[in-house]
Amino acid sequence: MxxxxxxxxxxxxxxxxxxxxxxxxxxxxxxxxxxxxxxxxxxxxxxxxxxxxxxSKQALIDAIFEEVLDQLASEIGARASKDRVAHGAFTRAYIDLAFGGEEPAMDQTWIALSLLMLDDPALRMKWTEWLNDQLSEYGEDQGNVELSIARFAVDGAWLAQHFGVAIPERKSMHEALTKSTFSAGKRG
Amino acid sequence: MxxxxxxxxxxxxxxxxxxxxxxxxxxxxxxxxxxxxxxxxxxxxxxxxxxxxxxSKQALIDAIFEEVLDQLASEIGARASKDRVAHGAFTRAYIDLAFGGEEPAMDQTWIALSLLMLDDPALRMKWTEWLNDQLSEYGEDQGNVELSIARFAVDGAWLAQHFGVAIPERKSMHEALTKSTFSAGKRG
DNA sequence: ATAAACATACCATACGAATGGTTTCTTTCA
DNA sequence: TGAAAGAAACCATTCGTATGGTATGTTTAT
Known part of the structure; x- marks a missing residue:
């Protein structure tokens, strides 16, 4: 070596x-x-x-996808484990990943993920399963409106970023989104 | 005729x-x-x-894209014109389009839009311009955190929907998001 | 030596696009 | 009014290119 x-x-x-x-x-x-x-x-x-x-080409794509999911899971795990509050820990980690540091962590990775998914129904299913697993592991209700909105906003934000649409300050986004997870009710 | x-x-x-x-x-x-x-x-x-x-094939794609942008603008215009409050009217119309009725309006259209964009940098630019135009027309600050989050959440939600990820009740999503636009500060 | 790590050459397919022809509609003018 | 003229709408075929993949060669490491 x-x-x-x-x-x-x-x-x-x-x-x-x-x-x-x-x-x-x-x-x-x-x-x-x-x-x-x-x-x-x-x-x-x-x-x-x-x-x-x-x-095959598909094998390359699958490999990338798997790797990205693993990265995502570990990055989220690292952040969520430091969270003192259990409820919404996954979503906060999700937010932190996107708006945490000065530069977006896993930015490229995240975008690549979705680009691949959008053209491949099979990958979409994998993602759905992955997300469901994660949510249930961290005990987050899929029906929770506030948490869902926060996560969707993260998704929409990097999408916008990829499109070249202007985005508010990272810090204020991080703050506002994180805050919303604490006021989120445990049901609905 | x-x-x-x-x-x-x-x-x-x-x-x-x-x-x-x-x-x-x-x-x-x-x-x-x-x-x-x-x-x-x-x-x-x-x-x-x-x-x-x-x-050419590209001409077909361009035509679809243009049409969708027009549709979107008119649907939003129709909704925003009924809004009594000026601030955030565009974003509320945006939300209403996605979660307003019992079924998502322009669902197919909306998804098709992004699918096309994701593979074509030129279309992405057009979208950016369109959005900027709309925002300035309705006097919405791109830096406004609450309104941006609401819009991003809408984007993320239909993306999730297209992926097959479960989404909270449409009605509660609509309510929560709309509410957030009213408490949104006019600055930042 | 022999197996892994590549390069080269090649194949079948599918794609976007162009061509030339045929049918259908619209216009014009006697 | 109606038929001829031309334009528009469409089909069938073809072509060059690029693609994913294979088969086979050549180099490098152990």
Missing amino acids: PEAHKRVKDPQAVRRRLMDEAKKLAIESGISAITVQAVASAAGVTKGGFLHHFP | PEAHKRVKDPQAVRRRLMDEAKKLAIESGISAITVQAVASAAGVTKGGFLHHFP
């Missing part, structure tokens, strides 16, 4: 680049920009190289 | 069908499902027929 500089070939790195570049392409030019050729070239590899790492 | 039933050819209707079927395809199977062949077949026309009405 310390002799990584010696290696001419670094398969793991190539695999990483393939996934990262695919995300970039999707974000910059839309999902249809994810072609085997384009991704391979961007990662400095030929199509053959691509198909060595992923048996 | 009253003898429209006599006509064997009805170009306007064909044009309509092409646009409608394209929307359907996008919604049901993602944007990549919009191919000239698929749209033409769905509308009961050949590729040649398609290309007679629209010089």
Whole structure:
């Protein structure tokens, strides 16, 4: 491992680049920009190289999706575990992910996620399951209006951001949304 | 005009069908499902027929997009004009469009809009301009946190809906979001 | 040596687009 | 009024390109 500089070939790195570049392409030019050729070239590899790492284009997409879901879960877990209040902890972590730091954490990742979902019904189902699992794990009621609104607002905000629509100050968004989760009733 | 039933050819209707079927395809199977062949077949026309009405696939997409923006503007205008309170009227109309009736108005349309945008940077810019125009026309500050959150929540909600994620009761969503626009400060 | 990590060459398919022709409608003018 | 002329609406076919994928070669690491 310390002799990584010696290696001419670094398969793991190539695999990483393939996934990262695919995300970039999707974000910059839309999902249809994810072609085997384009991704391979961007990662400095030929199509053959691509198909060595992923048996198909769909496999690449699935891999990205899975990875993103895992990242999301762990990032949320880390934040939610620090939350003193149980009710709405998931949603607050969700908010914090989007508006927490000075720069949006997992911004690219988040957008790529949805771009992939929008073109693939199967991925949409996975997302739905993931979200339901998370919500029930953290004991949040899907019918809760305030919490739902907060989460939807987060989704809408990064979507807007991706579209280039202006967004209010990150700090004030964070504050307002977080506040709304505390006044949220435990039912409805 | 009253003898429209006599006509064997009805170009306007064909044009309509092409646009409608394209929307359907996008919604049901993602944007990549919009191919000239698929749209033409769905509308009961050949590729040649398609290309007679629209010089290119992009032209069809542009036409749909423009139409949707117009529809949206007029629907919002109709609702906002009935609003007694000026501040936040646009956002309330926006909310009402999504959660107003028993069934979401312009649901298909709305989703189709974003699907198209997500794959086309040029359309994204058009949307941004449209939204900015509307906001300034109705005198809403883009920096207003409460109103922005409400609008983002609407966006996130139909996105969720399209993903198959459960959403709280329409009525309570409508109520909560509308309420938030009244308590919204005129600044920030 | 041999297996992994790629590159090269190639294939079948599907796509957007163009072409040329055929049918249907509208206009014009005798 | 009506028929000829032209335009509009549409179909069937074709073409070049790009795509996802395969098959096979070549290099690199262990």
